Amino acid sequence: MTPEAALLRVIHCLDRALASPYKTRAFVGALDVVRAIDPVELAERARDGRLIELDGIGDATAGVITEALAGLTPSYLAKVEAESQIELTDAGRPYLDALRGDCHLHSTWSDGGAPIEAMAATAIDLGHEYMVLTDHSARLTVAHGLNEERLREQLVEIDRINDEIAAAGHDFRILTGMEVDIFEDGSLDLSDELLGELDVVVASVHSKLRMDADQMTRRMVAAVANPHVDILGHCTGRKVGKRPESQFDADYVFAACAQFGTAVEINCRPERLDPPRALIDLAIGYGCHFSIDSDAHATGQLEWQPYGCNRAAEREVPIDRIVNTWSADELLAWTES
Known part of the structure; x- marks a missing residue:
């Protein structure tokens, strides 16, 4: 999963959960940064722990990007994916x-x-x-x-x-x-x-x-x-x-x-x-x-x-x-x- 795909999925799950627009906006802002920056620089910053130096990247979004670059399913994504599931009854x-x-x-x-x-x-x-x-x-x-x-x-x-x-x-x-x-x-x-x-x-x-x-x-x-x-x-x-x-x-x-x-x-x-x-x-x-x-x-x-x-x-x-x-x-x- 690329950082872009991971951030998009987080945004999708936050919208599914009707989360605060401020929270969603933070991930949308991070997505804009990821799309604009050179991938090599993004990887170097993730490796050195310097992502949060970028305007628009915070601790949560930096974690998602770093874990995605490492080939992992970001823990924040796993959390919101689980928490935003919608119940469907047997009758429904x-x-x-x-x-x-x-x-x-x-x-x-x-x-x-x-x-x-x-x-x-x-x-x-x-x-x-x-x-x-x-x-x-x-x-x-x-x-x-x-x-x-x-x-x-x-x-x-x-x-x-x-x-x-x-x-x-x-x-x-x-x-x-x-x-x-x-x-x-x-x-x-x-x-x-x-x-x-x-x-x-x-x-x-x-x-x-x-x-x-x-x-x-x-x-x-x-x-x-x-x-x-x-x-x-x-x-x-x-x-x-x-x-x-x-x-x-x-x-x-x-x-x-x-x-x-x-x-x-x-x-x-x-x-x-x-x-x-x-x-x-x-x-x-x-x-x-x-x-x-x-x-x-x-x-x-x-x-x-x-x-x-x-x-x-x-x-x-x-x-x-x-x-x-x-x-x-x-x-x-x-x-x-």
């Missing part, structure tokens, strides 16, 4: 085995921490057949959301990367998409013309989460009724232990999802786990489709789908109603209909 296993892709994830084009190529490479390693790239829309400025011009540039980039993936012999493709903001009146943060060009559209509420329940209900129903919206993202907007659920009439919202063919996302982020169990039960009763999505913002977070699979199994979500258990062609036929 058939759900994870059935998943063929991930319909909600982000890249460095918005607020993600990894480029599209790295997210795709990890998805391939996980055995996925496809991923839907759903960077944020322009309204979410804090997330560096994409306006129409940048989205069109991204679509060209996705075509290029898909060509490279095919040339490398992988049976995998990146589907185009966006996590589009739902405005307060239920309209969407992208033109209908461009929404219609995307393969999969996830619509989510990111602002005014505490608005009146009646208004929130109308807002969400208007969005899921839009013919271009395929998945309702993290419907309550909650952060476990930090932010309460938005208030809305779930009967109306899930009835609308069933009527208009919009899937309810089971968001796998451990700080979201959204919807709560009672709302999953309600959505099942209305005959809704579901999508078990990582909402990953880094490569390690693509491994979060077991969280959603465990919960789906616990609530007995019908597997045939989970849209990302379908092939890419089946998924696209459903979104186009």
Whole structure:
């Protein structure tokens, strides 16, 4: 294992564990140093114990580099690898085995921490057949959301990367998409013309989460009724232990999802786990489709789908109603209909 590979794997595991961004940033900084320095100088500094003289290298990162150069598995890597493992229940296993892709994830084009190529490479390693790239829309400025011009540039980039993936012999493709903001009146943060060009559209509420329940209900129903919206993202907007659920009439919202063919996302982020169990039960009763999505913002977070699979199994979500258990062609036929 090279120092670069070891640092990349540490970053992956820290992201999988949802570690402090400050800790992750330290390893990202060290990775930049390793990529920039002459390999001979790096080896000499490791041999002489002078790595920490380099700006951006600390004790922990120096240890990883030194042990990797010595042909060892770095002890810090072994530690975070073990500590960041995600539990998958026996009941959740058939759900994870059935998943063929991930319909909600982000890249460095918005607020993600990894480029599209790295997210795709990890998805391939996980055995996925496809991923839907759903960077944020322009309204979410804090997330560096994409306006129409940048989205069109991204679509060209996705075509290029898909060509490279095919040339490398992988049976995998990146589907185009966006996590589009739902405005307060239920309209969407992208033109209908461009929404219609995307393969999969996830619509989510990111602002005014505490608005009146009646208004929130109308807002969400208007969005899921839009013919271009395929998945309702993290419907309550909650952060476990930090932010309460938005208030809305779930009967109306899930009835609308069933009527208009919009899937309810089971968001796998451990700080979201959204919807709560009672709302999953309600959505099942209305005959809704579901999508078990990582909402990953880094490569390690693509491994979060077991969280959603465990919960789906616990609530007995019908597997045939989970849209990302379908092939890419089946998924696209459903979104186009």
